[in-house]
Amino acid sequence: MKSLLARGSELASSKEQLKILTEVSEKLALPSFSDKLKEAGLYPLRPTGVDILQLNVGKLCNQTCKHCHVDAGPDRRETMSKETMQECLVALATPGVTTLDITGGAPEMNPNFRWLVEEASKLRKKIMIRCNLTILLAGEKYRDLPEFFAEHKVEVVSSLPFFQKRRTDAQRGEGVFDRSIEALKKLNSLGYGIPDSGLVLNLVYNPVGAFLAGGQSTLENDFKKELKQAYDVQFNSLFAITNMPISRFLESLLENGNIDAYLEKLVTAFNPVAATGVMCRNTLSVGWDGSLYDCDFNQMLDMKLEGKVSKISEFNKSILDSREILLHQHCYGCTAGAGSSCAGSIT
Amino acid sequence: MAQETTYYKPEDLKKFGNIGEFEPDLAKKFFDYYGAVFADGALSAKEKSLIALAVAHVVQCPYCIDAYTTDTLEKGATEEQMWEAIHVGAAIRSGSTLVHSVQALNKVKELGV
Numbered sequence: 001m002k003s004l005l006a007r008g009s010e011l012a013s014s015k016e017q018l019k020i021l022t023e024v025s026e027k028l029a030l031p032s033f034s035d036k037l038k039e040a041g042l043y044p045l046r047p048t049g050v051d052i053l054q055l056n057v058g059k060l061c062n063q064t065c066k067h068c069h070v071d072a073g074p075d076r077r078e079t080m081s082k083e084t085m086q087e088c089l090v091a092l093a094t095p096g097v098t099t100l101d102i103t104g105g106a107p108e109m110n111p112n113f114r115w116l117v118e119e120a121s122k123l124r125k126k127i128m129i130r131c132n133l134t135i136l137l138a139g140e141k142y143r144d145l146p147e148f149f150a151e152h153k154v155e156v157v158s159s160l161p162f163f164q165k166r167r168t169d170a171q172r173g174e175g176v177f178d179r180s181i182e183a184l185k186k187l188n189s190l191g192y193g194i195p196d197s198g199l200v201l202n203l204v205y206n207p208v209g210a211f212l213a214g215g216q217s218t219l220e221n222d223f224k225k226e227l228k229q230a231y232d233v234q235f236n237s238l239f240a241i242t243n244m245p246i247s248r249f250l251e252s253l254l255e256n257g258n259i260d261a262y263l264e265k266l267v268t269a270f271n272p273v274a275a276t277g278v279m280c281r282n283t284l285s286v287g288w289d290g291s292l293y294d295c296d297f298n299q300m301l302d303m304k305l306e307g308k309v310s311k312i313s314e315f316n317k318s319i320l321d322s323r324e325i326l327l328h329q330h331c332y333g334c335t336a337g338a339g340s341s342c343a344g345s346i347t
Numbered sequence: 348m349a350q351e352t353t354y355y356k357p358e359d360l361k362k363f364g365n366i367g368e369f370e371p372d373l374a375k376k377f378f379d380y381y382g383a384v385f386a387d388g389a390l391s392a393k394e395k396s397l398i399a400l401a402v403a404h405v406v407q408c409p410y411c412i413d414a415y416t417t418d419t420l421e422k423g424a425t426e427e428q429m430w431e432a433i434h435v436g437a438a439i440r441s442g443s444t445l446v447h448s449v450q451a452l453n454k455v456k457e458l459g460v
């Protein structure tokens with residue numbers, strides 16, 4: 001499968017995606033997300049503070065997952081430069097910014113990835129890497145990454161759509177499950193995911209179809225039991241997240257005729273308690289070109305920050321802490337049910 | 348254009364909550380009971396959802412099949428678990444048919460055949 005961009009799909013345009021979300025919402029008479037927040041007394045939505053700096057260091061990836069909200073893949077070339085990373089490190093050094101969260105694409109494919117981690121490590125901030133697991137087996141260039149992660153105490157967060165091969169491969173590509181298990185075993189052998197090792201390995205579950213994730217703790221227990229029993233694999237926590245109705249998941253919803261039902265489901269499941277804890281309130285997202293966004297989803301929809309600070313080179317924590325978060329209908333994805341963020345359920 | 352003749356419409360599932368329109372007190376009692384039945388207890392909510400999926404097939408309720416296929420998936424059930432549950436329902440249904448044949452057997456013998 002190629003990315004939407006490489007296929008010349010209309011959905012590669014963020015404007016087209018937002019238009020579809022608006023049109024479907026109007027057709028179904030769904031309330032706007034902003035109005036829903038007004039009802040809950042949460043509008044305008046403002047940050048609790050920039051604690052986490054999330055860098056999307058590029059859209060290049062060794063996988064082309066069916067649900068990818070980034071539209072990443074081997075055919076994408078957008079890559080964060082070393083200069084922009086340097087600007088991010090200056091922002092990361094700001095007191096109160098506690099965590100660097102590195103994502104992509106496959107972030108390890110950025111040529112300056114290791115330099116970024118080494119420099120961030122010197123700042124003694126928490127470092128998280130969104131690793132797709134199979135990159136660890138993608139060639140000699142990447143084979144020693146687990147040791148590199150361990151050396152810098154990087155927290156590894158890895159997607160694994162299910163504890164069985166069929167559903168995982170259906171979403172992420174043929175053979176991904178077996179390679180993911182091999183990579184997890186390698187991480188385990190270094191202490192990752194083993195209690196009290198100090199090396200944290202978390203997994204991310206997102207549903208393989210047009211349904212929501214159920215209770216995170218039940219799913220975590222099932223994943224732990226099944227992966228231990230069948231493959232002797234261990235991990236720390238499971239984050240259950242909701243598929244965002246944008247990019248390639250939006251394409252799949254449109255293709256199988258589930259778009260109306262899925263949006264309705266997200267709106268019906270709106271949870272004001274979850275809305276208070278959405279990730280955009282404590283995270284700032286940086287695009288590969290240094291542009292700033294409220295979250296990785298707003299980034300993919302090209303909803304750039306407006307106002308005095310719109311690039312990482314202009315980082316100013318006090319201005320950013322008091323900004324107004326940009327909203328659209330996809331935001332229902334983070335507030336449905338128990339809520340959803342990069343760190344899993346919210347409530 | 349031919350008029351749709353089925354009584355079952357998928358979109359009606361969403362209206363389940365409206366059954367209290369003319370009798371809110373009893374509907375509330377039902378939904379409170381329903382919620383309590385499906386909460387985690389001695390059986391997990393996931394196990395209860397699998398039982399519901401089996402029963403939905405036995406009583407042949409399209410709304411319930413729709414709802415509990417989704418619900419079991421959301422609770423992380425595997426396809427193997429779902430279909431084993433459906434087969435349990437099918438086995439009880441066919442067993443309950445066949446066990447009544449004892450009555451037929453008795454009657455055959457009573458009639459001296």
